[in-house]
Amino acid sequence: MEILGVDIGGTGIKGAPVDTATGQLTAERYRLPTPIPATPEAMSATVAQVAEHFNWKGMVGCGFPAAVREGQVLNASNIAKSWLGQNAQKLFAKATGCAVTVANDADAAGYAEMQFGAGRDFNGIVLIITLGTGIGTALFVQGQLVPNLELGHIEINGKEAEKWTAAIVREKKQLSWKKWAGRLDIYLTHMQSYLWPDLIIVGGGVSQKHDKFLPLLTLETRVVPAQMRNEAGIVGAALVAQQAL
Structure with a gap:
């Protein structure tokens, strides 16, 4: 179809x-x-x-x-x-x-990753983060979506998370990959402590350069780049x- x-x-x-x-x-x-x-x-x-x-x-x-x-x-x-x-x-x-x-x-992007991408055949708790103009979040539990979580809007250090951590913030403020990865690490650590996912998939256009920031993260949870990309x-x-x- x-x-x-x-x-x-x-x-x-x-x-x-x-x-x-x-x-x-x-x-x-x-x-x-x-x-x-x-x-x-x-x-x-x-x-x-x-x-x-x-x-x-x-x-x-x-x-x-x-x-x-x-x-x-x-x-x-x-x-x-x-x-x-x-x-x-x-x-x-x-x-x-x-x-x-x-x-x-x-x-929607989460469905694509779960069916054809990095979450394919994974039956645990999967958190999908899309980093772009804002931060999008999708949570799948045993393959079932928990809709409309909008966890990019949580407050971290007195600021809305996506206004501090979104991919566009790195570009506008000309942050180094290391400095931006530090912000992302703090955000994902909050997600880890709230949801305890078995897998975190990072998507959005910035995921094409995942080698520049994923190795800098310190989470216990496994973090992988999205496969479906744009x-x-x-x-x-x-x-x-x-x-x-």
């Missing part, structure tokens, strides 16, 4: 058709910048542009940078506050003319849509 997966991020909205049996993209992914401000109207129009690029008429799955319940947006940290209370599923369906499902973006959100969004059929 082919489903159009759309990964909606703080800086880019990208999509591609996905073969949900193999996790492979069946066409080259298409990316557009996330509109500023990231309002419901502007983002819906951008999602529609992605669907139009592929002349898509079938099912669409979207990963969205917020907690989502039955299509409704519950928080708005890296998107316009006007999203609060809006039903993203209905807005995207109207804009694209397609059947649409919407899930938290980290949860395709995780797209593939996972398609997998979430498949579950809704």
Whole structure:
């Protein structure tokens, strides 16, 4: 089955058709910048542009940078506050003319890692961290998702964790890998003490350079890089849509 997966991020909205049996993209992914401000109207129009690029008429799955319940947006940290209370599923369906499902973006990426990536065939407690504009978190217990955890917003040393530790912070503040790894180590140590996972998977674009920071971590918990990389959100969004059929 082919489903159009759309990964909606703080800086880019990208999509591609996905073969949900193999996790492979069946066409080259298409990316557009996330509109500023990231309002419901502007983002819906951008999602529609992605669907139009592929002349898509079938099912669409979207990963969205917020907690989502039955299509409704519950928080708005890296998107316009006007999203609060809006039903993203209905807005995207109207804009694209397609059947649409919407899930938290980290949860979607987590599904991809668990089915086709670093969490494949692992049945313990798995915490997946996505590091980018913010910090996304997904927790799987015996293969079952605990949705919408949003643990990037915990407070560490009086600051919201993602505003201190996200990958974009390293870039903006021009932190060395060692200094940024120290911040990440503190954050992951908190996650370890709260959740006691058997495995932590670190994803997001920065995971492509995992050799520069993973060896500097001091956690007892095993930490590995994500394998799906930039395709995780797209593939996972398609997998979430498949579950809704």
